[in-house]
Structures are given as C-alpha cells and as structure tokens.
Amino acid sequence: MMKLAIENNPYFEISELELFQKKTSYTVDTITKLREIYPKNSAELYFLMGMDNVNQLHLWKRPEKLLQICTVVAFERPGMVFHPSIEEYSSRINICNVPLLELSSTDIRDRVKNKKTIRYLVPSEVEDYINKHNLYR
Numbered sequence: 001m002m003k004l005a006i007e008n009n010p011y012f013e014i015s016e017l018e019l020f021q022k023k024t025s026y027t028v029d030t031i032t033k034l035r036e037i038y039p040k041n042s043a044e045l046y047f048l049m050g051m052d053n054v055n056q057l058h059l060w061k062r063p064e065k066l067l068q069i070c071t072v073v074a075f076e077r078p079g080m081v082f083h084p085s086i087e088e089y090s091s092r093i094n095i096c097n098v099p100l101l102e103l104s105s106t107d108i109r110d111r112v113k114n115k116k117t118i119r120y121l122v123p124s125e126v127e128d129y130i131n132k133h134n135l136y137r
Contacts, residue, residue, distance in 0.1 A: 004125040026061040028069075035069045045070035054093060055083035067092045112136040 006012035017033055018025040027047065034045055047070045054074045057063045066072065073094045082090045103121060111118050113136050118127055130136065 001126045001129055004129055005123045007125070028060070028062045028066045031066060031070050046073055047071070048073050048075070050075050051077040051080040051095075055080070055086060057089055058085045063089060109136040 002014055006014065015034065017030055031045060031047060038045065047066065049072065051074050054072075060066070067089060071094060072092065073096050076095060076097050078100060108118050108121060111121070112130060118130070122130075
C-alpha cells in the first residue's frame with residue numbers, strides 16, 4: 001500500500017533497510033545507513049516527527065548523532081512546547097507549523113470496518129487496494 005501511495009511522487013522512495021532486521025531498529029542507526037547510501041554532498045536527509053516525540057528525544061539512542069547527520073523537522077502539536085529535558089537540542093530542530101489533521105491508521109481501519117468512507121484520507125490507489133482485498137472488515 002505504501003508503494004501505491006507514493007508511486008506518482010518522484011520525491012519519495014521506499015527503503016526496506018529495517019524490514020528484515022533481526023535486531024531492534026533505532027532511528028539513528030537507520031539514518032546512519034541512509035547517510036552511507038546517500039552521502040551529504042548528494043542528498044539532504046530529513047527526519048520528520050511530531051512535537052510529542054521531540055520531547056522524548058533525550059531518551060532516544062544517540063540523539064546528538066541523529067541531529068548531526070540529518071535535519072530534524074518537528075510538527076507542532078496544539079499546546080506542546082519544548083520540554084526542558086531537550087532544551088539543549090531545540091536550536092537544531094526545525095519547527096514546522098502545519099494544519100493539524102487528527103488521523104491515524106487505527107482510525108482508517110475502524111472507518112473501513114464500520115463501512116465509512118476513507119476517501120480523501122488515503123490516496124485513491126490505496127483505497128482501491130483495501131476494497132479489492134477486503135481488508136480491515
């Protein structure tokens with residue numbers, strides 16, 4: 001479904017780096033591997049996350065390295081501000097103010113299960129795939 005969702009956008013690419021790993025996958029390790037594949041002079045890597053996750057960044061594996069090897073972009077959440085525990089990282093995190101869309105994969109599956117439309121919530125190719133394969137019913 002992810003392939004269907006991005007097939008018409010040349011700016012997206014799917015990576016299977018984490019798909020067949022037998023050990024725990026950490027963001028910093030995945031971004032490090034991506035940086036090896038795409039050297040700094042050939043590509044800019046962006047890691048997108050919600051502000052709720054940013055406030056947990058100090059608990060992540062090697063947050064300093066993550067901030068060095070890619071550009072971290074955080075999406076604002078209503079009422080959320082930088083937690084004091086990540087203040088040291090705040091100057092290296094780009095805050096992006098975007099309209100909030102309250103939507104999750106759980107919501108989409110529930111809508112399908114309850115025979116409600118998911119039109120405009122997922123690409124039409126994904127909606128067709130879900131219907132064709134009778135998923136989430």
